[in-house]
Amino acid sequence: MAKLVGNAVVGQSGGPTCVINQSLVGVIEAAAKCKEIKKLLGARHGVKGILAEDFIDLSKEPTANLGVVAQTPSAALGSVRMKPTRDDCLKMFEILKKRDVRYFFYIGGNDSAETANIVNEMASDANYEMRVFHIPKTIDNDLKVTDHCPGFGSAAKFVASAFMGDNLDNRSIPGIKINVVMGRHAGFLTAASMLGRKFKDDGPHLIYVPEADFDDAKFVADVKAVNAKYGRCIVAVSEGIHYSDGVTVAERMAANAEVDSHGNVQLSGSGALGDYLAAMVKKGFEGKKVRVRADTFGYLQRSFPGFYSEVDAREARLVGRDAVRYATKGDMDGSVAIKRVSNKPYKVETFVTSLVNVAKHTTGLPRKFINKEGNNITEAFRTYAEPLVGKLPEAGRLKGW
Amino acid sequence: MAKLVGNAVVGQSGGPTCVINQSLVGVIEAAAKCKEIKKLLGARHGVKGILAEDFIDLSKEPTANLGVVAQTPSAALGSVRMKPTRDDCLKMFEILKKRDVRYFFYIGGNDSAETANIVNEMASDANYEMRVFHIPKTIDNDLKVTDHCPGFGSAAKFVASAFMGDNLDNRSIPGIKINVVMGRHAGFLTAASMLGRKFKDDGPHLIYVPEADFDDAKFVADVKAVNAKYGRCIVAVSEGIHYSDGVTVAERMAANAEVDSHGNVQLSGSGALGDYLAAMVKKGFEGKKVRVRADTFGYLQRSFPGFYSEVDAREARLVGRDAVRYATKGDMDGSVAIKRVSNKPYKVETFVTSLVNVAKHTTGLPRKFINKEGNNITEAFRTYAEPLVGKLPEAGRLKGW
Numbered sequence: 001m002a003k004l005v006g007n008a009v010v011g012q013s014g015g016p017t018c019v020i021n022q023s024l025v026g027v028i029e030a031a032a033k034c035k036e037i038k039k040l041l042g043a044r045h046g047v048k049g050i051l052a053e054d055f056i057d058l059s060k061e062p063t064a065n066l067g068v069v070a071q072t073p074s075a076a077l078g079s080v081r082m083k084p085t086r087d088d089c090l091k092m093f094e095i096l097k098k099r100d101v102r103y104f105f106y107i108g109g110n111d112s113a114e115t116a117n118i119v120n121e122m123a124s125d126a127n128y129e130m131r132v133f134h135i136p137k138t139i140d141n142d143l144k145v146t147d148h149c150p151g152f153g154s155a156a157k158f159v160a161s162a163f164m165g166d167n168l169d170n171r172s173i174p175g176i177k178i179n180v181v182m183g184r185h186a187g188f189l190t191a192a193s194m195l196g197r198k199f200k201d202d203g204p205h206l207i208y209v210p211e212a213d214f215d216d217a218k219f220v221a222d223v224k225a226v227n228a229k230y231g232r233c234i235v236a237v238s239e240g241i242h243y244s245d246g247v248t249v250a251e252r253m254a255a256n257a258e259v260d261s262h263g264n265v266q267l268s269g270s271g272a273l274g275d276y277l278a279a280m281v282k283k284g285f286e287g288k289k290v291r292v293r294a295d296t297f298g299y300l301q302r303s304f305p306g307f308y309s310e311v312d313a314r315e316a317r318l319v320g321r322d323a324v325r326y327a328t329k330g331d332m333d334g335s336v337a338i339k340r341v342s343n344k345p346y347k348v349e350t351f352v353t354s355l356v357n358v359a360k361h362t363t364g365l366p367r368k369f370i371n372k373e374g375n376n377i378t379e380a381f382r383t384y385a386e387p388l389v390g391k392l393p394e395a396g397r398l399k400g401w
Numbered sequence: 402m403a404k405l406v407g408n409a410v411v412g413q414s415g416g417p418t419c420v421i422n423q424s425l426v427g428v429i430e431a432a433a434k435c436k437e438i439k440k441l442l443g444a445r446h447g448v449k450g451i452l453a454e455d456f457i458d459l460s461k462e463p464t465a466n467l468g469v470v471a472q473t474p475s476a477a478l479g480s481v482r483m484k485p486t487r488d489d490c491l492k493m494f495e496i497l498k499k500r501d502v503r504y505f506f507y508i509g510g511n512d513s514a515e516t517a518n519i520v521n522e523m524a525s526d527a528n529y530e531m532r533v534f535h536i537p538k539t540i541d542n543d544l545k546v547t548d549h550c551p552g553f554g555s556a557a558k559f560v561a562s563a564f565m566g567d568n569l570d571n572r573s574i575p576g577i578k579i580n581v582v583m584g585r586h587a588g589f590l591t592a593a594s595m596l597g598r599k600f601k602d603d604g605p606h607l608i609y610v611p612e613a614d615f616d617d618a619k620f621v622a623d624v625k626a627v628n629a630k631y632g633r634c635i636v637a638v639s640e641g642i643h644y645s646d647g648v649t650v651a652e653r654m655a656a657n658a659e660v661d662s663h664g665n666v667q668l669s670g671s672g673a674l675g676d677y678l679a680a681m682v683k684k685g686f687e688g689k690k691v692r693v694r695a696d697t698f699g700y701l702q703r704s705f706p707g708f709y710s711e712v713d714a715r716e717a718r719l720v721g722r723d724a725v726r727y728a729t730k731g732d733m734d735g736s737v738a739i740k741r742v743s744n745k746p747y748k749v750e751t752f753v754t755s756l757v758n759v760a761k762h763t764t765g766l767p768r769k770f771i772n773k774e775g776n777n778i779t780e781a782f783r784t785y786a787e788p789l790v791g792k793l794p795e796a797g798r799l800k801g802w
Contacts, residue, residue, distance in 0.1 A: 016573050044802065056801035068797030074569035076799050081574060165704035168475035172417050173482060177700075271672010271697050295699030296672050299578075303566035306794025307708060393707025396469030398477050400457035401445065 004129055004328075005036050006102030010058070011043040011050065012137075013108030013115070014081070016074035017151030018158075018308040019316035020137050023107050024077060025070040026320020027135070028058050036328045037103055046080035046108070047115060050092045070317065073303040083111055089118040097128055103327050107135040107320070110143055113335050114359035120333050131327040134335035134355055135319050139302050142186035142362040145353040146337035150319055153312030153388035155182075155301050156192035162297060164196030164395055167203040167234055174232035175291030176223060176281055179204070180274040182301050184240035187211050187365040189301065191377045192385060193236035196392055203234025205376075210240040211365045212374030214249055219277070220284035222375050227290070239273060239296075249273065271296045309390045315348065322350045346387035405530055405729075406437050407503030411459070412444040412451065413538075414509030414516070415482070417475035418552030419559075419709040420717035421538050424508050425478060426471040427721020428536070429459050437729045438504055447481035447509070448516060451493045471718065474704040476508075484512055490519040497531065498524075504532050504728050508721070510539040510550075511763050514736050518756035521734050532728040535736035535756055536720050540703050543587035543763040546754040547738035551720055554713030554789035556583075556702050557593035563698060565597030565796055568604040568635055575633035576692030577624060577682055580605070581675040583702050585641035588612050588766040590702065592778045593786060594637035597793055604635025606777075611641040612766045613775030615650055620678070621685035623776050628691070640674060640697075650674065672697045710791045716749065723751045747788035 010027045012020055024042075031040040042056040043049035056077070061069075069076050084092065096104060096119070106116045113134040120132035136143050139155035159181055170177050181190040187209025194207060205226040208214055226233040242248040253276045274294030282292050319336045326332055334352040341347045369381040411428045413421055425443075432441040443457040444450030457478070462470075470477050485493065497505060497520070507517045514535040521533035537544050540556035560582055571578050582591040588610025595608060606627040609615055627634040643649040654677045675695030683693050720737040727733055735753040742748040770782040 012573075016570050042799070042801070056799060058799070058801065061800055065797055065800055068795055069799055071794075072569060072796045072798075073566050075573040076797075077802070079573045161706055161708075162701055165474050165706045166700055168473060168706070169417050169700050169704040172413075172476040172480045271676050271695065275672050293700075294672065295701065296697065297701070298696030299567055299570050299694075300563050300696065300698070300701065303570040305562055305566045305569070305796055307562075393472075394469055395473045395706055396466055396477075397473075398443070398457060398459070398470060399462055399466055400443065400459065401478070 003036050004102050004131065005038065006100045007039045007041060008037045008103035008105065009041045009043055009050065009055070009096060009101050010077070010105040011046040011107065012075035012077045012079050013046040013106060013112040014079060014137070015139065016079055016303050017137055017139050018073040018154035018303065018305070019150055019313045020074070020107060021072055021076045022070045022313050022316035023135050023137060023150060023320035025066045026317040027105050027324055028061060028066060030321040030324035032059065034324065034328050037324070041099070042077045045078035046082070046106070047084045047088065047092060048080045048082055049078070050095055051088060053095060071308070071313065073305050084115055086118065089115065090122060093119050093122040093126070096130065102130055104130060104132045105135055105323050105327070106133070107137050109138040109140070110359055110362050113355055117355035117359045120355060132333045132355070133323040133327050134358060135323045136335060136337065136358070137316070139189055140183055140186045141188035142364065143358055144361060144363050145335070145357050147340040147348070148338060148388055150312060150316035152188060153309035153390070155189055156195065156385060157309045157389045157392065158301050158304050158307060159189055159192045159297065160195035160389060160392055161307070163193040163204055163234070163236065164392065167196070168395060170203060170232050170234050175293060176227060176233045178235045178237060178274055178277050178281070178292070178294040180237055180239055180294065180296040182297070183210065183238040185210055185362060185364060187238050190236050190238040191365055191369060191381050192389065194377045195382060195385060195389055196395070198395065199397065201230050204236040205230065205233050206235045207377050208235070208237045208241050208375060209365055209370065210238050210242060211367070212370050213244040214241040215243065216280060220281055223281050224284060237277065249276070309388060311346070311388055311390050319350060326352050343383065343387060404437050405503050405532065406439065407501045408440045408442060409438045409504035409506065410442045410444055410451065410456070410497060410502050411478070411506040412447040412508065413476035413478045413480050414447040414507060414513040415480060415538070416540065417480055417704050418538055418540050419474040419555035419704065419706070420551055420714045421475070421508060422473055422477045423471045423714050423717035424536050424538060424551060424721035426467045427718040428506050428725055429462060429467060431722040431725035433460065435725065435729050438725070443478045446479035447483070447507070448485045448489065448493060449481045449483055450479070451496055452489060454496060472709070472714065474706050485516055487519065490516065491523060494520050494523040494527070498529055503530065506534050506536055506724050506728070508536040508538050510541070511544055511760055514756055515760035518760045521756060533734045533756070534724040534728050535759060536724045537736060537738065537759070538717070540590055541584055541587045542589035543765065544759055545762060545764050546736070546758050548741040548749070549739060549789055551713060551717035553589060554710035554791070556590055557596065557786060558710045558790045558793065559702050559705050559708060560590055560593045560698065561596035561790060561793055562708070564594040564605055564635070564637065565793065568597070569796060571604060571633050571635050576694060577628060577634045579636045579638060579675050579678050579682070579693070579695040581638055581640055581695065581697040583698065584611065584639040586611055586763060586765060588639050591637050591639040592766060592770060592782050593790065595778045596783060596786060596790055597796070599796065600798065602631050605637040606631065606634050608637045608778050609642050609776060610639045610766055610771065611643060613771050614645040615642040616644065617681060621682055624682050625685060638678065650677070710789065712747070712789055712791050720751060727753050744784065744788060
């Protein structure tokens with residue numbers, strides 16, 4: 001089989017992660033070493049950059065600087081939230097073809113896989129040989145096929161550590177504390193809040209994820225029960241929690257606010273859900289004095305520097321490198337996925353799955369990771385997630401207390 | 402001079418920090434080594450523990466565990482928000498006297514220094530010889546006399562790193578981002594947001610602290626000007642920002658909300674100020690589509706584990722140890738303060754200042770650290786704060802962009 005020689009384009013898409021640049025550098029490193037790729041272009045802000053022909057010549061990046069870029073959070077090429085139309089995809093394909101691009105690597109979530117898939121089909125229809133690869137990235141850990149997603153381990157480490165610290169804070173000055181964690185549809189990141197639990201009374205004591213229906217009354221009762229037991233309560237909630245009818249708590253809150261305040265009060269900001277739940281709990285205590293606070297972790301979860309999971313960083317680099325390896329190996333397109341070969345010792349290998357498998361749907365927290373009551377996470381999740389997160393900071397207590 | 406021999410009590414008070422347990426362990430270590438202290442008791446939840454005679458015998462704590470406790474954030478003895486009345490102080494003094502307590506160490510901010518001072522005066526009035534020491538602790542860095550406060554460096558490292566990450570995030574997906582930082586009266590912690598700036602266009606681009614008056618219209622104009630220049634804007638605001646009449650933005654917001662919503666909408670939660678400012682900015686763009694988000698860093702700033710400043714940890718340990726050293730050296734009471742002997746190389750020593758000096762008032766960001774416009778922090782602050790924070794994570798950019 002004749003080798004396919006030409007230029008390559010790489011782009012980054014969607015919400016940043018702490019290790020997305022590891023994947024980018026993995027692509028750059030591997031591309032530099034293979035003869036099939038003449039020039040590697042980086043598209044600024046993903047598909048937007050391709051459409052605007054806004055490219056950087058990545059072949060010229062000095063190696064030493066790439067080491068620093070790799071460990072820098074957020075997308076070094078710039079990211080984008082745009083989901084291209086079919087017309088956009090056609091235009092992109094024409095641009096790629098014009099520039100003799102034979103390799104296209106797109107780092108992102110399932111939307112990025114879909115974009116890659118459409119471009120790939122257009123190339124195929126036009127009989128233009130091009131290898132299109134999706135490189136997985138998401139803190140949500142919601143991609144299908146792969147055992148887990150690069151980006152998740154580092155975000156999970158941040159969330160687990162944040163809850164460790166907040167649990168200590170809460171033990172020191174008792175009260176009820178609600179922390180809102182990213183995750184509109186998948187509860188993996190919120191589930192990670194349990195990884196720092198060490199002592200029996202450590203929080204989070206309650207964990208609510210989008211995979212289990214939320215109920216206001218049950219929630220308040222849960223909090224009161226924990227508070228009665230420990231004199232304090234820490235709660236983890238996914239931003240995407242919803243009622244049994246599918247309506248999210250955030251949506252109902254916004255609807256209530258509109259009626260109550262003639263639309264003059266801003267409730268769609270990022271701290272609103274936590275504050276809303278805190279108010280709900282306060283009300284539930286019916287005048288009894290209780291200290292209720294809410295924090296929303298926000299963007300820190302996906303871009304906090306210097307605190308990544310080493311396993312996550314290594315694997316993010318690996319999927320970048322392997323995308324180039326698979327693409328140049330033969331007539332193949334797809335999404336690079338991770339298979340967990342063994343859990344103890346932890347060992348993985350990559351494989352290729354077709355783009356459509358990853359593009360169509362996302363996945364959520366398996367039922368076995370959620371307790372029966374739907375208000376906590378099981379120990380089975382720890383077995384799954386601990387190797388991805390790596391070592392957490394150590395927290396100690398006085399023996400006397 | 403005859404040595405004063407008796408028992409000792411140590412307590413922790415106020416908002417936790419990442420290194421407050423270093424000071425506690427410093428006291429435990431030093432007390433274990435000196436003959437004047439027979440038994441060291443830890444009061445659970447500060448003055449509340451003394452009043453309830455809720456003590457732990459710290460002389461029995463195993464050394465190895467103390468190493469882990471020292472690097473654990475938040476108050477291992479439990480903290481308290483209570484400001485004791487004179488009657489409480491009298492009762493505390495009687496309890497201390499009854500238990501033959503001759504040394505009292507209280508780790509906290511200026512309220513703790515005041516409590517220590519009152520107890521000290523009572524002992525003096527009663528001719529009961531007791532050495533009372535305040536050990537400084539606060540992420541706000543607002544204590545008088547001392548060059549800086551243990552606890553600040555670690556919180557500042559968190560805030561600086563958080564802004565580094567958020568700046569990268571914002572560069573990757575441009576928009577307007579407002580981050581609310583702890584600090585009701587002092588802007589030191591918010592000022593620390595500037596320490597991670599490296600490239601010319603790095604955020605935060607605007608920084609608002611309580612030491613400069615806030616103005617809604619000026620704020621919106623500032624944001625629009627930065628956004629026009631860079632196509633994005635990151636803002637740091639202290640939670641305590643206020644208008645020229647002294648009313649805080651949070652107070653005005655709450656007042657507005659009450660009128661608008663018949664009191665049905667909860668606006669006193671922790672995310673409210675950020676959301677309020679975000680809404681203000683959105684409105685200022687008069688219908689022009691713009692992406693405005695707000696995060697409130699919350700408790701993470703004071704209790705995030707595994708990410709402390711090493712200088713801060715070392716100094717927190719030092720002030721704990723030195724409190725015992727000073728107390729057992731001679732007839733002396735006071736607050737342990739830090740003097741910066743030299744800045745390059747960074748070198749400090751401790752000294753004792755009287756309790757009243759620290760108890761009466763707090764201090765704020767010196768004017769020289771704030772720019773003329775009152776919307777940013779000067780490079781002089783970097784010289785002051787950098788040695789306290791230590792090395793920040795490294796962030797890199799592609800050379801091509």
